[in-house]
Amino acid sequence: MSPSVNSPSLYRRLLIWLLVPMLALGTLMLVQSYLASRDTADRAFDRLLESASLSIAEQVKRQQGQLWMDLPPAALKMLASNAEERVFYALYDAHDNFISGNAELPRIDNGQGSMRFTNIQWHDMALRLGVRRSQLEGWRDRQPFEVRVAHTREGREALTQTLFQGSMLRLIAMAMLAIGVVLLGVRMALMPLTRLRRAIRARDPRTLAPLDLTLPRELAELRETLNDLLARMRRVRANQERFIGDASHQLRTPLAGLSARAELALRQDDPRAWHDALGVMRGSADKTARLASQLLSLTRLNNPESMPEARDIDLCDIARQAVRDALTSCHRAGIDLGVETPSHAVIQHAVEWQIAEALANLIDNASRYGASRITVRVGENPMRLEVEDDGPGIPEAQRLLVLRPFHRGMEGNQGSGLGLAIVDGIARAHAARLTLVPARPNAEPPGLRVRLHFTEESTP
Amino acid sequence: MTAPYRSLARWAAALAGMMLSAMALADGAHVLRYTADHEANAPSLEIHGALDNGLMAPLLADFHARYPDIDLTYRNLTTLTLYRRFLSEDEASADVVMSSAMPWQYQLANRGHAQALTTPAARQWPQASRWRHELFGFTFEPVVIVYRRDALEGATPPDSHEALLSLLTRERQRLKGRVVTYDPWRSGAGYTYATEDAYMSPRYWELVAALGGVEAELADTTGEMLDGLAEGRYAVGYNLLGSYARDFVADHPQLEMVIPSDYALVTQRLVLIPKRAPHPKTAERFVDYLLSRQGQQVIRDKTPLGAVHTALEGEGTARDLRKTLGDAIHPIAIDPSLLATLDTLKRHSLLERWQREYTRLSDSGP
Numbered sequence: 117m118s119p120s121v122n123s124p125s126l127y128r129r130l131l132i133w134l135l136v137p138m139l140a141l142g143t144l145m146l147v148q149s150y151l152a153s154r155d156t157a158d159r160a161f162d163r164l165l166e167s168a169s170l171s172i173a174e175q176v177k178r179q180q181g182q183l184w185m186d187l188p189p190a191a192l193k194m195l196a197s198n199a200e201e202r203v204f205y206a207l208y209d210a211h212d213n214f215i216s217g218n219a220e221l222p223r224i225d226n227g228q229g230s231m232r233f234t235n236i237q238w239h240d241m242a243l244r245l246g247v248r249r250s251q252l253e254g255w256r257d258r259q260p261f262e263v264r265v266a267h268t269r270e271g272r273e274a275l276t277q278t279l280f281q282g283s284m285l286r287l288i289a290m291a292m293l294a295i296g297v298v299l300l301g302v303r304m305a306l307m308p309l310t311r312l313r314r315a316i317r318a319r320d321p322r323t324l325a326p327l328d329l330t331l332p333r334e335l336a337e338l339r340e341t342l343n344d345l346l347a348r349m350r351r352v353r354a355n356q357e358r359f360i361g362d363a364s365h366q367l368r369t370p371l372a373g374l375s376a377r378a379e380l381a382l383r384q385d386d387p388r389a390w391h392d393a394l395g396v397m398r399g400s401a402d403k404t405a406r407l408a409s410q411l412l413s414l415t416r417l418n419n420p421e422s423m424p425e426a427r428d429i430d431l432c433d434i435a436r437q438a439v440r441d442a443l444t445s446c447h448r449a450g451i452d453l454g455v456e457t458p459s460h461a462v463i464q465h466a467v468e469w470q471i472a473e474a475l476a477n478l479i480d481n482a483s484r485y486g487a488s489r490i491t492v493r494v495g496e497n498p499m500r501l502e503v504e505d506d507g508p509g510i511p512e513a514q515r516l517l518v519l520r521p522f523h524r525g526m527e528g529n530q531g532s533g534l535g536l537a538i539v540d541g542i543a544r545a546h547a548a549r550l551t552l553v554p555a556r557p558n559a560e561p562p563g564l565r566v567r568l569h570f571t572e573e574s575t576p
Numbered sequence: 577m578t579a580p581y582r583s584l585a586r587w588a589a590a591l592a593g594m595m596l597s598a599m600a601l602a603d604g605a606h607v608l609r610y611t612a613d614h615e616a617n618a619p620s621l622e623i624h625g626a627l628d629n630g631l632m633a634p635l636l637a638d639f640h641a642r643y644p645d646i647d648l649t650y651r652n653l654t655t656l657t658l659y660r661r662f663l664s665e666d667e668a669s670a671d672v673v674m675s676s677a678m679p680w681q682y683q684l685a686n687r688g689h690a691q692a693l694t695t696p697a698a699r700q701w702p703q704a705s706r707w708r709h710e711l712f713g714f715t716f717e718p719v720v721i722v723y724r725r726d727a728l729e730g731a732t733p734p735d736s737h738e739a740l741l742s743l744l745t746r747e748r749q750r751l752k753g754r755v756v757t758y759d760p761w762r763s764g765a766g767y768t769y770a771t772e773d774a775y776m777s778p779r780y781w782e783l784v785a786a787l788g789g790v791e792a793e794l795a796d797t798t799g800e801m802l803d804g805l806a807e808g809r810y811a812v813g814y815n816l817l818g819s820y821a822r823d824f825v826a827d828h829p830q831l832e833m834v835i836p837s838d839y840a841l842v843t844q845r846l847v848l849i850p851k852r853a854p855h856p857k858t859a860e861r862f863v864d865y866l867l868s869r870q871g872q873q874v875i876r877d878k879t880p881l882g883a884v885h886t887a888l889e890g891e892g893t894a895r896d897l898r899k900t901l902g903d904a905i906h907p908i909a910i911d912p913s914l915l916a917t918l919d920t921l922k923r924h925s926l927l928e929r930w931q932r933e934y935t936r937l938s939d940s941g942p
Contacts, residue, residue: 192913192915216921
């Protein structure tokens with residue numbers, strides 16, 4: 117779990133998502149501020165066009181039947197700022213005829229009001245043109261005319277630059293500040309994560325105690341999940357510890373019995389007594405060996421890392437084999453063991469040894485708990501394996517408990533208490549349903565029918 | 577006067593050597609030519625100017641001495657021809673255009689026909705004597721009053737516009753027909769001075785009326801007025817070009833030149849490099865030379881034109897005039913108001929008014 121170079125950093129991710137939009141926004145603001153600066157400069161300089169055209173218009177009069185003006189030099193001076201713009205002016209009559217001026221300037225058709233402005237390209241020069249519509253002030257003659265003034269854009273550009281530079285400096289300062297705040301903010305926001313990591317790393321690896329750490333809500337969820345996992349692990353470990361305790365207890369008892377029996381036999385001189393003792397000891401050893409192998413099966417089943425090989429098997433074959441294997445011991449105990457299978461093969465994807473183990477355990481269980489008749493049955497639609505006996509059965513309240521290891525249906529009986537737990541483990545590994553029901557609900561004893569019920573997704 | 581003449585002699589020796597190889601006069605008296613020393617692939621330079629050859633020759637000779645590799649042609653034209661020729665598409669453009677007709681030169685530059693010059697000399701050129709970096713005033717010539725001492729005996733000499741007005745009013749009978757000034761209709765310079773005078777003070781119209789009262793003669797050129805004054809036909813000349821008058825008055829002891837002390841108009845010759853100039857490199861070199869200390873020194877020492885360069889002192893320089901006259905110095909501004917003088921309606925208005933004022937006293941007088 118060491119941080120790899122390629123794995124994306126949360127810090128970097130946050131920074132990218134904060135800084136890239138911020139930069140984009142900053143660029144947008146720069147563009148906007150440039151446009152605003154240009155607009156401001158244009159408005160400021162348009163005032164010059166306005167007043168120059170006004171002072172020209174005031175000098176326009178009618179003389180000898182035509183438009184006449186005494187051009188005020190100050191009006192032209194007004195058009196030029198420190199930037200020494202080129203200036204142009206013209207007087208036009210109502211019919212768009214050039215009356216006087218130093219350039220023939222175009223008219224502006226769109227726009228409203230008496231003063232109109234526009235940017236034009238005129239003889240390779242970028243000009244700002246202002247057109248004033250006015251009319252003669254007289255008692256009778258109110259002939260309209262147009263004063264057109266224009267100048268080059270140097271002054272406007274200089275002012276735009278000045279304004280823009282000012283706002284750009286402010287923007288850059290603000291951006292610096294914002295980047296600093298973002299860097300600091302992200303660092304601060306990710307601090308609890310660092311704290312959590314340190315707390316986990318600083319823990320004793322053997323302890324499964326819950327994490328106790330004050331964290332922000334988002335991380336508190338993570339902490340709770342972690343604590344849930346820890347709690348589950350604690351339960352698993354407690355189970356394992358109990359299982360080991362139970363298993364060692366189970367193994368110690370027969371071994372202690374063996375030892376006691378051997379000691380008793382050794383005190384006697386009678387070879388017959390030795391023989392008897394040896395017979396008992398062999399039975400005891402058999403039982404212990406069986407217990408040990410059952411424990412092994414259970415461990416193998418509970419090991420989540422083991423991946424048993426499943427393949428298509430014929431359930432009828434398995435059932436017949438199980439019956440054959442148990443036939444001798446049952447016959448000796450006077451139990452009637454039988455098998456009922458369809459005439460054709462019933463194929464199920466499963467782990468063969470596990471199914472065989474489950475059947476063996478069920479037959480063994482039934483024979484131990486006082487059945488006189490055991491039937492192994494293979495069913496179809498849905499596919500199932502059944503082991504039915506006419507023993508005392510399991511009371512309904514006990515049916516879940518018997519699935520736990522070392523729980524024995526009846527105290528004092530000779531079973532290991534692992535059989536049904538193993539069957540349950542196998543059923544779970546195959547995603548099959550395990551049901552325990554009375555074989556004849558109304559009879560006494562009711563008997564027990566254990567059914568392994570394969571479902572659609574029953575593949576280990 | 578001795579210093580310029582001494583250096584002139586020095587330059588004459590240099591000129592003599594040059595003339596053997598180079599100087600030629602073509603196209604009558606209107607063209608000055610200085611051919612390059614190495615004729616093959618010599619960069620050429622064509623200057624069109626409204627300055628007399630006599631005024632230009634020292635400058636051109638000095639320039640040619642410094643840059644003998646440049647094939648130099650100077651064409652002397654009248655201000656109007658110069659302007660028309662500039663705007664005509666058919667004629668090949670000159671490399672440098674210089675003229676005393678300030679409004680026309682300004683109009684050309686304003687229309688974007690001039691290219692900028694950004695040599696160090698051009699950048700340091702006084703702000704008042706240039707427009708952008710396209711138009712440079714390289715001379716400084718006051719507009720003056722010249723009078724005959726003998727004709728004004730007993731009267732206060734006209735050392736200002738105010739004094740001239742009172743002189744004309746008081747000595748109306750004595751000065752009748754003996755005052756001369758520019759004809760504002762026929763002379764561009766006269767018209768320009770009239771607009772500037774009218775702009776300076778509304779009392780100018782009283783002066784025009786007084787000029788009308790003494791039935792002042794109207795002349796076309798400063799030379800004409802000076803000749804008349806020297807011959808004794810005129811007693812007082814108003815609004816003469818100081819650069820011409822200075823040397824002339826020095827040669828005629830009975831004449832006195834006065835730079836008006838209330839305000840003295842100063843006119844400048846403006847030089848520009850056309851955008852269409854076929855040899856912009858040599859053109860830049862020449863204008864840079866005109867604005868350089870060396871070029872300005874030649875203008876100060878060998879011409880009466882008046883140097884503008886701020887580092888130069890001496891008679892007739894801008895620095896000298898500013899020092900002696902202070903605020904009264906009123907150079908005609910190189911700014912858009914020059915365009916107003918070119919406006920035809922404005923011209924009509926002004927000349928009409930001039931005519932009205934000029935004839936006011938004679939109509940109502942006895």
